[in-house]
Amino acid sequence: MYDFHSISLSPAEMLALNVMTLSLIMLALYRGESQLDSNRPWAMLSLLAIFGISGRILLEPLPNIQPVTMLVLLAGIYFGGWRALALAGTIAWVSNVLVLGHGPWTFFQALGWGAVGLSGAGLSGFLLDGNRIRVTRLAYVSAASAFLFDWIVSSSILLETGTSMIVPYLINGLAFDLYHAAGNVAFVAWMAVPLSDMILRHSADPAREAVSEVVAN
Amino acid sequence: MSDKLKSGSLLLLFAVILLAPVIQDRLSEEAIKYVADSESAHNGMPTEWDGKQVFCTLFPEDFPHAEYSTGVTMIDSSGSTLAVNEEYNGTGACVGGLEGFTHGLDFMLNASAVVGNSLSIGYDIGEWGPLVHTIGGINSNNITGDFGGAYWHLDHNGATSMVGIGDLVMSDGDVILWRISTW
Incomplete structure (x- = not known):
């Protein structure tokens, strides 16, 4: 009998397999959302959490490129800071406990993504034009959010070292911040509008309606 | 605008993936100067x-x-x-x-x-x-x-x-x- 489990994949093959798996999950979530009644914010947040957790785990071979920052930013814009904070903590904790490794850094990741979600809530007036999402502005904010998140997580080294280490540590991490920022911009460019359409159906603000047009800034 | 952003974001992502290792090496050399032996x-x-x-x-x-x-x-x-x-x-x-x-x-x-x-x-x-x-x-x-x-x-x-x-x-x-x- 053929031993299918003994196949060893190269890192590139594994990444391709993971991307295909994530695409299947996204398709299933998209179809699942269309069957939900409108105005079900917690159900929508649950779908975002599943996407965030699976996206973070399956894209793990790519350094610092994952959709969570965009998701908590959108959650902050449409559902408010507290729900975004709940989403941030859930994604960080579940993905770390399941696969990526749980430790003190989980708290800082939840804090970092929570701060991104709160920023989204605070900047919702700047990022929305009535009921339309300003994608270009969102791309800029998502890039800045990468640095905000990474620097909050990097501050966890103060648990073990003095403040003199923080500057070289941040300098050394700038390349990884760039990965994160570029990944965020790509996720926003390709996914912000369809995700906004989905989220708007469950947003508590009845004045917002789902549209897929993009406002030129 | 949206199409430009989509294609531009992919170009940016590929550029960062290609250049980040070189940037990382330079940053490591810079960062080490701030750490006293x-x-x-x-x-x-x-x-x-x-x-x-x-x-x-x-x-x-x-x-x-x-x-x-x-x-x-x-x-x-x-x-x-x-x-x-x-x-x-x-x-x-x-x-x-x-x-x-x-x-x-x-x-x-x-x-x-x-x-x-x-x-x-x-x-x-x-x-x-x-x-x-x-x-x-x-x-x-x-x-x-x-x-x-x-x-x-x-x-x-x-x-x-x-x-x-x-x-x-x-x-x-x-x-x-x-x-x-x-x-």
Whole structure:
């Protein structure tokens, strides 16, 4: 009998397999959302959490490129800071406990993504034009959010070292911040509008309606 | 606008993926300038190692190494034992007197190979580069106690290394020290 489990994949093959798996999950979530009644914010947040957790785990071979920052930013814009904070903590904790490794850094990741979600809530007036999402502005904010998140997580080294280490540590991490920022911009460019359409159906603000047009800034 | 952003974002992403390793090397060189070498990192070691590179491992009290369970054994680059320092705060081994290495992982693997398998290194390649899980047969994942978990912690010249061993840029006189930390 053929031993299918003994196949060893190269890192590139594994990444391709993971991307295909994530695409299947996204398709299933998209179809699942269309069957939900409108105005079900917690159900929508649950779908975002599943996407965030699976996206973070399956894209793990790519350094610092994952959709969570965009998701908590959108959650902050449409559902408010507290729900975004709940989403941030859930994604960080579940993905770390399941696969990526749980430790003190989980708290800082939840804090970092929570701060991104709160920023989204605070900047919702700047990022929305009535009921339309300003994608270009969102791309800029998502890039800045990468640095905000990474620097909050990097501050966890103060648990073990003095403040003199923080500057070289941040300098050394700038390349990884760039990965994160570029990944965020790509996720926003390709996914912000369809995700906004989905989220708007469950947003508590009845004045917002789902549209897929993009406002030129 | 949307189509431009989509194509532009992919171009940006590919550019960052291609250029980030080069940027990372430059940033590591810049960042190291902000970290002062600790002269005390050589304290307790043979004086002939001054200015030379040293690789040390301290094993946890409850999980001692079978061969290096008393003091810290000082081993030169030919594999000969020079001394055992029993005043050291811990037990383990140091391999020193090496020079010319610039890459942390390369240095560590070469230094550990001096003593055969007794300080052999086990590591996985993860998102952030090589992640050391085993030194000298002590796997951090197997260390349990009244804590959440344990890991091999890297010190560089007496202070916590700000990068993993895969990104560590070595200079003459550098001392790297591995010890178990917990959370």
